[in-house]
Amino acid sequence: MIDPSLKRLLQGLRPDAGLVVLTGAGISRESGLHTFRDADGIWAQVRLEEVATPQAFARDPTRVQGFYNARRRAVLDPAVQPNAAHDALVRLEREWRGPFLLVTQNVDDLHDRAGSQKLLHMHGELLKICCAACTRIDRFDGDLATDAICPDCGARGTLRPHIVWFGEMPLFMEEIGEALSGAGLFLSIGTSGTVYPAAGFTAEARSNGAITLEINMEETGGRFDGGLYGPATQTVPSLVEFLLKEVQ
Ligand code: APR
Numbered sequence: 222m223i224d225p226s227l228k229r230l231l232q233g234l235r236p237d238a239g240l241v242v243l244t245g246a247g248i249s250r251e252s253g254l255h256t257f258r259d260a261d262g263i264w265a266q267v268r269l270e271e272v273a274t275p276q277a278f279a280r281d282p283t284r285v286q287g288f289y290n291a292r293r294r295a296v297l298d299p300a301v302q303p304n305a306a307h308d309a310l311v312r313l314e315r316e317w318r319g320p321f322l323l324v325t326q327n328v329d330d331l332h333d334r335a336g337s338q339k340l341l342h343m344h345g346e347l348l349k350i351c352c353a354a355c356t357r358i359d360r361f362d363g364d365l366a367t368d369a370i371c372p373d374c375g376a377r378g379t380l381r382p383h384i385v386w387f388g389e390m391p392l393f394m395e396e397i398g399e400a401l402s403g404a405g406l407f408l409s410i411g412t413s414g415t416v417y418p419a420a421g422f423t424a425e426a427r428s429n430g431a432i433t434l435e436i437n438m439e440e441t442g443g444r445f446d447g448g449l450y451g452p453a454t455q456t457v458p459s460l461v462e463f464l465l466k467e468v469q
Contacts (some may be wrong), residue, residue: 222459227447228467230432231406236469237319238405239431241397242310243422244325244332247411247437251454252304252331254295258413263292274387282367282378289382290364293347296329297362303335306410306457311336313461318469322400324393326412326419328384341393343419349383352376358383391418404431408460411436411453414443436460 223231246256256262271277272288295301314321314337323340325332328347332340350361355374369380385391401407407426414420414435423433423443435441435448436456449456 222449222451222456223463227434227449228463230447231464231468234406234432234468235319239320239400239403240313240317240322240406240408241400241404241422241426241431242313242321242323242408242410243412243419244310244323244327244410245412245419246327248306248453248457249304249327249329249331250411251306251452252329253298253301254329254331256411258415269387273384275389278381278386286365286367286382289347289384292328293362293364293382296331296347301329301331303331304454306453307331307335307337309458309461313464314339316465316469319405320400320403322397324397324400324419324422326416341396343385343391343393343397345382345384345392347382347384350380351383352379353381354379394418397422398425401425401431402429404429406464407431407433409433409435409437409443409445410457412441414441434460 250256257264272285278285310323321339323332323337324343326344328345330348348360348362349358350365351358352371352374354376355371357373365380368378370377371380401422404426407423409423427433433445435443435445437450439450440448449460
């Protein structure tokens with residue numbers, strides 16, 4: 222699966238190079254969760270302006286809470302489990318000799334359940350809620366009502382999903398910038414590369430001298446040094462095996 226041109230590209234990589242991995246909804250697709258922009262994606266079912274902005278929440282909190290309650294229940298479905306791509310990234314984190322960071326745009330907990338530790342959820346997490354009054358963030362796996370009472374400060378109606386909505390600042394940007402500045406290899410897995418600032422990470426990594434690879438079902442049109450195309454449950458384990466056996 223790793224073609225000769227990709228092998229040549231990677232064989233120049235230092236075994237102790239910094240490695241940054243960015244994942245998107247495509248890595249969770251084979252676990253049974255919808256992506257956003259595929260034909261059967263979430264944004265083909267509902268307009269993001271109606272459920273994924275602070276304005277939507279202010280306008281119709283019941284609609285927004287209902288949207289995230291349904292996605293939270295979907296993630297908690299016993300049939301939804303980490304897949305071979307999530308597991309391969311855990312192996313890569315454990316065995317890679319250089320610095321490693323996994324940045325995910327995903328709000329599901331599949332990387333967490335697979336065992337990823339060096340993991341940053343830059344768009345928040347479905348299984349957490351935060352209080353607009355006291356800013357506490359707590360784990361939460363039920364349905365959130367619009368008049369729920371904050372368990373920490375007692376305020377009513379201030380609890381919201383711990384999700385970064387469009388127009389809000391993604392999380393952990395400083396840590397991500399530091400990791401990208403030292404990266405020798407940047408892997409972009411299962412993301413359309415359409416939403417900034419994540420979509421800008423490839424260029425940032427390249428400007429720091431990193432090799433950049435796209436792992437997807439198809440080319441997204443982004444500028445990468447190389448790519449590996451097919452279902453993530455096949456491409457990611459193959460790439461991890463190559464990196465650990467041939468590069469390290
Ligand atoms: N294996 C690998 N890639 C896949 C697979 C698969 N089995 N299935 C789909 N993909 C790819 C698609 O080709 C597409 O490029 O995953 C990508 C999913 O793209 P999007 O649906 O746009 O999801 P993502 O890139 O994560 O969206 C980024 O946009 O709506 C916001 O906050 C939301 O975090 C999300 C952000």
